[in-house]
Amino acid sequence: MRQVLLIVDVQSTFSPPEWLVDGLRSFSAGIPTIASVELHDEQATPFQRQLGWHPAAEDENLVEADKVFVKHGYGPTRETLDYIKQLNVERVLVCGIQTDTCVLAAGFALFDAGLCPTLVTDLTVGSSLDRSGQLGIDLWKHHFGQVTTRAEVLAELDAARG
Known part of the structure; x- marks a missing residue:
């Protein structure tokens, strides 16, 4: 199956847990990978004005990727x-940071673009509202249906190799 891994906002600003960074590093090694990094630009997205908080103006993706895209807001560019x-x-x-916000926003954008977004449930972390990510996983299942785990994807890759 032709697939790509999209890692959403795994960057210092959001203090990702080490298990997530380590898991993504090993998982992404065998799959074409792109990543997003959310940077602050108040002219593009009014985080400070509306929420009293904003991501860093400079940051970097913590997992090696074939291509990294900068975004200013919740969804992909x-x-x-x-x-x-x-x-x-x-x-x-x-996969990535904030299953119930930025990851979910990526799902909507991918779906609306005619793509098939599939959440890797064990490589995601929720926002401060629900650190477990379960709210985002439930919303993802409801809106897009497609979820998987790292083990399921690796088993598919092994079966395809032969």
Whole structure:
């Protein structure tokens, strides 16, 4: 199956747990990987004005990726979506930080772009509202249906190799 891994906002600003960073590093080694990094630009997204908080103006992705896209806000950029569409993949594996906000926003954008977003449930962390990520997982199942785990994807890759 042609697929790409999209890692959402695994960067210092959001203090990802070490198990997530380590898990993503080993998982992404065998799959084409892209990542997003959320940077603050108040002119693009009014985090400070509306929420009294904002991500860092400079930060970097903590997991090696083939391509990294900067975004200013919750969802992926048009450039990110166009890049993924050019890859002609059957599904986009999505994981990362804030299952119930930024990861979910990526799911909506991918779905609306005609792609097949699939959440990797054990490689995601929720927001401060629900650190377990279960709220985001439940919303993902409701809206997109497609969820998987790291073990299921690795088993599929092993079976495809032969």
